[in-house]
Amino acid sequence: MDTSQLLKGVLDLAVLAVLRDGDGYGYDVLRRLRQAGLEDVADASVYGTLRRLFQAGALTSYVQPSEEGPHRKYYGLNKTGRDLLAQSTKTWNHFADTMSVLLVEKEAA
Amino acid sequence: MDTSQLLKGVLDLAVLAVLRDGDGYGYDVLRRLRQAGLEDVADASVYGTLRRLFQAGALTSYVQPSEEGPHRKYYGLNKTGRDLLAQSTKTWNHFADTMSVLLVEKEAA
DNA sequence: CCACACTACTACACAAAGCGGAGTACTCCA
């Protein structure tokens, strides 16, 4: 099974969840996601997701120079983002529950 | 959050799980999925998934006439399908676990 | 008898989203 297909729609949620623990820039969010167990996430996917969420009005954004490399574009949750995170979490939990029920092998009656 | 995006990659798994409980034809699989809680699945998606899984060699297929309507194209799991179901279930469970950990709000230390 | 609903499937074009690859650019180190 291809892990990348599972991420569809869920990467948004994962990125929002990571940002709940503090503002972060793309490369950093990528590291945090991989550390959390999403090891196969591609960098372009994370940058794309951040851009999309920002454009959707769920994130704030500010650029900060770094002394150890290129500038960093930080993103953080705003109210819309927190609401989206809460709502998406519910949707995800419900969906995951449905799937886990479906996956339980039925005993012969 | 769009439920349809969550289905990506998971619909295969859901269809395989439903077929584990007995052979079924497209319209029937659709009903079983909806009854299981996947209410927003579109019919074209199910037919497409069945075709894809069949072409991938995970399903057997045979046509049977029906007295209450058009003919029915039945699908059933073969060894490849059962293996795929087992493997995909593992992948899904691991993925869902990872996500649930990520979604837990961290307490201030 | 005709319209409609339900069943059952196919085909086609479309859209969303993750990915690979290339490119840019900065810092540090061998």
Add this chain to the structure above:
DNA sequence: TGGAGTACTCCGCTTTGTGTAGTAGTGTGG
């Protein structure tokens, strides 16, 4: 000077679920 690590952008590709339309069979209500 040239790699490695950091940090980001852009483009085109692929997969996959969806909407719409079309075909076709059965049964039912006006």
